[in-house]
Amino acid sequence: MIAGMKPSFQTAGRLEAVRYEIRGALARRARELEQQGNDVLHLNIGNPGAFGFRTPETMRRAVIRNLPFSEGYGPQAGIFPAREAVAMQFQARGLTDTRYDQVVVGNGVSELVDLTLRSLLEPEDEVLVPAPDYPLWTAAVVLNGGKAVHYQCRESDGFLPDVARIEEQITSKTRAIVVINPNNPTGAVYPEETLQALADLATRHDLIIFSDEIYDSICYEDARFVPMAPLAPETLCVSFGGLSKVYRACGWRVGWAVFTGALERAEDYMLAVEKLAALRLSANVPGQWAVQTALGGYQSIADLVGRDGRLFESRQAVIEACERSRFLELVKPMGAMYAFPSVRTEVFGDFDDHRFAAELLEHKHILIVPGSSFNIPERNHFRITLLPEAEQLTEAFERIDDLLEELADEPQRIRAVK
Ligand SMILES: Cc1ncc(COP(=O)(O)O)c(C=O)c1O
CATH class of the missing domain: 3.40.640.10 (Type I PLP-dependent aspartate aminotransferase-like (Major domain))
Known part of the structure; x- marks a missing residue:
């Protein structure tokens, strides 16, 4: 507190137990980067409209x-x-x-x-x-x-x-x-x-x-x-x-x-x-x-999720990118619009998903959600949305893999702070 200033207004204590990092600190940092003129690829939110999907006419x-x-x-x-x-x-x-x-x-x-x-x-x-x-x-x-x-x-x-x-x-x-x-x-x-x-x-x-x-x-x-x-x-x-x-x-x-x-x-x-x-x-x-x-009637979502549909293709791009990566593993998503890959911890030891997400945002301008934001104890997962076009996702995973390659040489950058 600065001398002479009144204390901050109080915040309800129960909010401390509430996590919603999908739109949290990382997303705020992404906005700052954008205001500085950088393009940031937002893989954090399942917001179809933001990726050019339209509501049926x-x-x-x-x-x-x-x-x-x-x-x-x-x-x-x-x-x-x-x-x-x-x-x-x-x-x-x-x-x-x-x-x-x-x-x-x-x-x-x-x-x-x-x-x-x-x-x-x-x-x-x-x-x-x-x-x-x-x-x-x-x-x-x-x-x-x-x-x-x-x-x-x-x-x-x-x-x-x-x-x-x-x-x-x-x-x-x-x-x-x-x-x-x-x-x-x-x-x-x-x-x-x-x-x-x-x-x-x-x-x-x-x-x-x-x-x-x-x-x-x-x-x-x-x-x-x-x-x-x-x-x-x-x-x-x-x-x-x-x-x-x-x-x-x-x-x-x-x-x-x-x-x-x-x-x-x-x-x-x-x-x-x-x-x-x-x-x-x-x-x-x-x-x-x-x-x-x-x-009622015709269900246009079937065209998006069926073979050759846009969501199907994007999912395929993510599956193939994870198969190519020596760092990532993925349980194939069979539904919804996200993938939840994990990073092989044997390469990095003590991996911290939040630090990884922060590095990815700062250095590769990709916004993901750390896996522990979804209330799991493990700290080596992240979530991305499948909503971008397949090519964009392929490119994003190239950047993710580039970063992981760099981090394999400098794992201290993403070790958990004890
Ligand atoms: C599993 C799940 N439930 C509920 C919601 C919230 O949906 P709505 O837009 O209807 O509030 C979401 C949004 O991402 C979701 O993923």
């Missing part, structure tokens, strides 16, 4: 046509056509009696993650969260007074959860389990047996399942997305989806949560979620008008 038209009907607040749980369209998607998934009133529409999945946890948690309640995770989940548990208990999805298991081990982590305070499938950051797509085992585990221990399925239609090669809800009829399953990724409309901020399974015991809980939704009045209305158009 039919959806844009649906919003434009309905703009005149979007000026007032909407209903707190979402407009009827959007809720009904999501309910119909769940009917098509085998839950034939799903009704619109089981669907809550929010300002992206992000808001609904917060609302559903805030409606649930008492202090010290535990929620099982995958590690690595999309860090919003851990943050939202902590900010709502709960404790995130991480279950490890190990690289050596193809980043799949080990259900027997998860069972050992359940205590009398465990309230819910989070499943992210297809997974961000690993790209793992869970087989039906794994999902069924998770559903059975949750049912046995009376846990709510929060199934984050925002990447549901982004699967590569023979990977197949299996929705959780039909596998868990006897406990409460809350499935999350939205327009951000599959429909490339993340700026519109539209997501949904669908409540299925043991609804007869979930009435109070669903009312609590709706009460919180009412406190924020309504979600953005214009984007909601595109939900029905998005979910």
Whole structure:
């Protein structure tokens, strides 16, 4: 503190446990570098619009046509056509009696993650969260007074959860389990047996399942997305989806949560979620008008993820670059829009992913997210998005490999500071 100055304004202590480095200090440094005239390749965020992907034209038209009907607040749980369209998607998934009133529409999945946890948690309640995770989940548990208990999805298991081990982590305070499938950051797509085992585990221990399925239609090669809800009829399953990724409309901020399974015991809980939704009045209305158009008819995402599609090609470029590298290993992403390579530690010894990311930004002008930002104990992974064109990614991995080559001679540059 400078003499004579008043102390800084206070910051809530609970934020100390919150990590969101995807847009954190490294991203701020990237902005500074850009302001100095450097080009920085941003591989840190899965923001389709930033890489030239467009929202399907039919959806844009649906919003434009309905703009005149979007000026007032909407209903707190979402407009009827959007809720009904999501309910119909769940009917098509085998839950034939799903009704619109089981669907809550929010300002992206992000808001609904917060609302559903805030409606649930008492202090010290535990929620099982995958590690690595999309860090919003851990943050939202902590900010709502709960404790995130991480279950490890190990690289050596193809980043799949080990259900027997998860069972050992359940205590009398465990309230819910989070499943992210297809997974961000690993790209793992869970087989039906794994999902069924998770559903059975949750049912046995009376846990709510929060199934984050925002990447549901982004699967590569023979990977197949299996929705959780039909596998868990006897406990409460809350499935999350939205327009951000599959429909490339993340700026519109539209997501949904669908409540299925043991609804007869979930009435109070669903009312609590709706009460919180009412406190924020309504979600953005214009984007909601595109939900029905998005979910019905031709699904343009299939062209992007199928063989020769843009996302398929970008993923291929990353797989091949990792195969060529003597430093990197990769579990092939089978879904979503990220790759989560690891650096072979035998070459570097004590590798520090944050220092590596900082070196890569300073010297090669590439912004990545260090793996430990996704709440894992290992410090030799990083996440990149598959959204740039294949050539850009090939070039980026050449620069990554150049840096690793330099660091192999000077490993002290990326050793953990003790
Ligand atoms: C797994 C996962 N869940 C939720 C979200 C947030 O999505 P939304 O844009 O709907 O808030 C993201 C965004 O990257 C994500 O990767």
